[in-house]
Amino acid sequence: MRERLASRIRKILSPEEMLPLGGRQAKVISISNQKGGVGKTTTAVNLGAGLALFHHRKVLLVDMDAQGHVGTSLNHTSSNGAGIGQVLGAKNGSIMDVIVPTDVPQLDMTPSDHALLEAESQLASKIGREFILRKALTRARTYYDFILIDCPPNLGNLTVNAYVASDYLLIPCDLSALALEGMEGILEVVDTVNFRLNHPLKILGVVTTRVDRRNLLMNETLFAKLEEAFSDKLFKTQIGVNTDLNKAQLSGKPIFTAARSSAGAKDYEALADELIERLDAVIGPAGF
Numbered sequence: 276m277r278e279r280l281a282s283r284i285r286k287i288l289s290p291e292e293m294l295p296l297g298g299r300q301a302k303v304i305s306i307s308n309q310k311g312g313v314g315k316t317t318t319a320v321n322l323g324a325g326l327a328l329f330h331h332r333k334v335l336l337v338d339m340d341a342q343g344h345v346g347t348s349l350n351h352t353s354s355n356g357a358g359i360g361q362v363l364g365a366k367n368g369s370i371m372d373v374i375v376p377t378d379v380p381q382l383d384m385t386p387s388d389h390a391l392l393e394a395e396s397q398l399a400s401k402i403g404r405e406f407i408l409r410k411a412l413t414r415a416r417t418y419y420d421f422i423l424i425d426c427p428p429n430l431g432n433l434t435v436n437a438y439v440a441s442d443y444l445l446i447p448c449d450l451s452a453l454a455l456e457g458m459e460g461i462l463e464v465v466d467t468v469n470f471r472l473n474h475p476l477k478i479l480g481v482v483t484t485r486v487d488r489r490n491l492l493m494n495e496t497l498f499a500k501l502e503e504a505f506s507d508k509l510f511k512t513q514i515g516v517n518t519d520l521n522k523a524q525l526s527g528k529p530i531f532t533a534a535r536s537s538a539g540a541k542d543y544e545a546l547a548d549e550l551i552e553r554l555d556a557v558i559g560p561a562g563f
């Protein structure tokens with residue numbers, strides 16, 4: 276009887292915690308904005324590649340968007356169709372089972388799959404639905420320095436799962452009045468995650484994307500509004516409009532491989548530098 280009880284408790288306590296650990300302690304960052312097309316995936320892929328290439332960190336990109344754009348951005352063609360949706364649907368699923376390498380050294384990814392399309396609605400009826408991704412990442416966290424989660428363009432169950440699995444939130448935001456309005460919604464979800472789900476998700480920052488440097492006056496006005504709302508959370512690095520970023524995504528390569536000397540490559544290298552600086556200031560270099 277006692278043995279049966281002990282074995283049951285072990286199962287509840289997550290089998291992942293009993294597996295060998297990789298000795299690292301990943302910082303998990305959700306890259307999210309419910310507005311579509313603001314550069315979430317472009318930022319996840321190129322920031323991830325920048326952290327791996329220039330800062331020698333081991334990085335995992337998790338695609339939480341059924342559009343599967345992380346995979347297409349890194350030329351991933353699924354051999355067996357296994358992906359994150361399958362992990363979320365399985366009992367005790369682990370991200371470790373669906374990790375695939377990319378052509379960039381130190382950069383791995385977990386692709387999205389068909390099951391992710393249904394996951395949003397299926398999660399709705401599950402008890403503890405907000406914690407499924409977090410549990411699935413337990414073991415992976417010990418094998419990486421950074422785990423970047425590319426979120427879908429909404430604030431549904433998959434996004435909440437990403438927030439609850441993350442230490443930090445990075446918000447890419449284009450400089451349009453509509454984008455600023457959308458920020459309210461994100462902050463409300465952060466509040467819910469912090470206080471109702473009792474998870475200390477922190478805002479790492481807001482990064483302006485697709486900035487058209489010819490619209491000086493409009494940019495200044497909108498940037499000032501963002502600064503007023505986010506003060507030092509606003510990244511100094513701005514990601515300018517650069518067609519090389521678009522071409523790189525279409526060719527399935529990070530910008531550093533596709534067009535090393537482009538403006539887009541410089542911007543994303545600067546963003547990786549600023550992110551490392553910011554985290555060093557918050558948790559110290561030893562935090563890695």
Ligand SMILES: Nc1ncnc2c1ncn2[C@@H]1O[C@H](COP(=O)(O)OP(=O)(O)OP(=O)(O)O)[C@@H](O)[C@H]1O
Nearest residue numbers: 311312313314315316317428485515516517521524
């Ligand atoms: N700085 C940029 N300059 C030029 N094109 C860009 C830039 N950033 C992103 N793009 C292009 O804009 C489109 C949308 O970018 P991306 O897929 O990164 O946005 P997203 O926020 O992930 O979109 P979704 O909400 O659909 O997931 C893509 O075609 C991408 O190549």
Ligand SMILES: [Mg+2]
Nearest residue numbers: 315316340344
């Ligand atoms: Mg995307």
